Amino acid sequence: MVDSEKLMARLRYGGYTLLHDSNDTSAKIVIINTCGFIAGAKEESVNTILEFAEAKRRGDIEQLFVMGCLSERYKDDLRKEIEEVDDFFGVSSIDDILTAVGVPHVQVPRGERLLTTPKHYAYLKISEGCSRRCSYCAIPLIRGKHVSTPVEALVSEAQLLAQQGVKELLVVAQDATSYGVDLYGKRCLAALLAALSEVDGIEWIRLHYAYPAHFPDDVIEALRNNSKLCKYLDIPLQHVSDAVLKNMRRGINRRQTCELIGKLRSRVPGVALRTTLLVGHPGEDDAAFAELLDFVREVKFERLGVFTYSEEEGTYGARHFKDALGQEEKQRRADAVMKLQAGISASLNHAKIGKTLRVMLDRREGSGYAGRTEFDSPEVDGEVLIASEKPLTAGHFYSIQITAADEFDLYGELKITNS
Numbered sequence: 001m002v003d004s005e006k007l008m009a010r011l012r013y014g015g016y017t018l019l020h021d022s023n024d025t026s027a028k029i030v031i032i033n034t035c036g037f038i039a040g041a042k043e044e045s046v047n048t049i050l051e052f053a054e055a056k057r058r059g060d061i062e063q064l065f066v067m068g069c070l071s072e073r074y075k076d077d078l079r080k081e082i083e084e085v086d087d088f089f090g091v092s093s094i095d096d097i098l099t100a101v102g103v104p105h106v107q108v109p110r111g112e113r114l115l116t117t118p119k120h121y122a123y124l125k126i127s128e129g130c131s132r133r134c135s136y137c138a139i140p141l142i143r144g145k146h147v148s149t150p151v152e153a154l155v156s157e158a159q160l161l162a163q164q165g166v167k168e169l170l171v172v173a174q175d176a177t178s179y180g181v182d183l184y185g186k187r188c189l190a191a192l193l194a195a196l197s198e199v200d201g202i203e204w205i206r207l208h209y210a211y212p213a214h215f216p217d218d219v220i221e222a223l224r225n226n227s228k229l230c231k232y233l234d235i236p237l238q239h240v241s242d243a244v245l246k247n248m249r250r251g252i253n254r255r256q257t258c259e260l261i262g263k264l265r266s267r268v269p270g271v272a273l274r275t276t277l278l279v280g281h282p283g284e285d286d287a288a289f290a291e292l293l294d295f296v297r298e299v300k301f302e303r304l305g306v307f308t309y310s311e312e313e314g315t316y317g318a319r320h321f322k323d324a325l326g327q328e329e330k331q332r333r334a335d336a337v338m339k340l341q342a343g344i345s346a347s348l349n350h351a352k353i354g355k356t357l358r359v360m361l362d363r364r365e366g367s368g369y370a371g372r373t374e375f376d377s378p379e380v381d382g383e384v385l386i387a388s389e390k391p392l393t394a395g396h397f398y399s400i401q402i403t404a405a406d407e408f409d410l411y412g413e414l415k416i417t418n419s
């Protein structure tokens with residue numbers, strides 16, 4: 001999304017009118033930014049390309065370009081298979097795309113983006129690539145080694161975003177925990193978060209994709225003490241069984257994982273933990289899967305997502321393991337985890353009934369409004385659905401009394417207007 005937004009800003013400077021993810025059929029040129037992470041994402045990307053290839057065949061659009069991870073990895077194959085696409089580009093090809101659509105290479109302010117999110121929040125990508133080698137993951141093969149953006153450049157980008165009305169920064173990277181190692185010779189995520197929290201206008205900073213092994217203590221302290229940091233951590237654990245974690249090459253075991261969670265829960269009271277798990281990895285026998293279910297039951301993550309393993313060519317997993325489990329069994333395991341999580345999520349949500357929470361309003365929703373607390377990230381987490389006679393404004397904070405809850409969302413009423 002951030003890459004698309006940077007490209008869109010350059011295209012706008014070049015005189016184009018931009019539509020994002022739109023059903024508006026007036027578009028003459030379509031650029032598809034693809035994902036190539038796992039089987040499901042690849043399939044979705046290919047289906048989108050085919051849909052627009054058909055539109056080009058019908059004459060509805062004039063030009064079709066494809067960029068991003070899938071294109072980086074498979075452009076030669078795709079070029080042969082889908083002739084309607086005018087050209088395929090990789091992950092760092094903004095200049096080439098501008099040339100292809102005839103836009104002069106104008107200079108734009110560093111970090112300039114055309115936001116596709118509501119104007120009060122934006123993603124901030126702090127580094128690119130990943131130097132780890134998790135067995136199942138093709139991202140380092142696609143995006144290359146971990147390269148951090150300097151603190152000053154990120155602070156300027158955050159200032160630019162704040163001037164456009166952004167109040168919430170969603171910090172993303174393939175491996176946020178390693179921020180700074182390549183540039184400064186040490187991990188500097190806590191220092192970066194401190195610098196970002198000084199930016200005028202930024203009220204919430206939310207940390208995504210924090211790799212768990214050797215998790216920095218200073219980031220835990222920052223989560224505890226810095227009031228601009230949401231009490232929220234997206235920490236992808238993938239598994240808990242020692243044998244599976246070893247096969248996954250995650251550099252962490254069960255004991256260290258449990259110690260880290262204990263430390264986060266005790267040092268950052270009230271923190272909402274989001275994790276992602278990967279089921280069906282080679283080595284995950286019935287006992288290892290049962291161990292994973294027990295772990296989910298014990299920890300009670302506030303948010304949780306599950307992927308099923310798919311063998312990705314070129315990865316350590318593809319070279320060293322046999323992908324023995326069928327897709328049906330992998331999906332059964334994923335469904336079992338999500339069913340368990342649904343009950344946990346419902347009971348955690350119900351415990352919030354009667355409380356008054358600070359909510360950032362995102363949008364109108366039906367006859368009311370939808371917003372989020374600091375414990376919820378957009379798109380992936382729950383929302384607070386608000387009934388209010390009084391008109392409310394997107395991007396403002398409100399005190400909302402929670403009156404009901406379900407597995408996903410909270411329901412509430414306006415209590416006192418804050419800002």
Ligand code: SF4
Pocket residue numbers: 130131132133134137138139140174175211
């Ligand atoms: S840390 Fe994340 S991006 Fe890097 S190799 Fe592991 S799963 Fe892939």
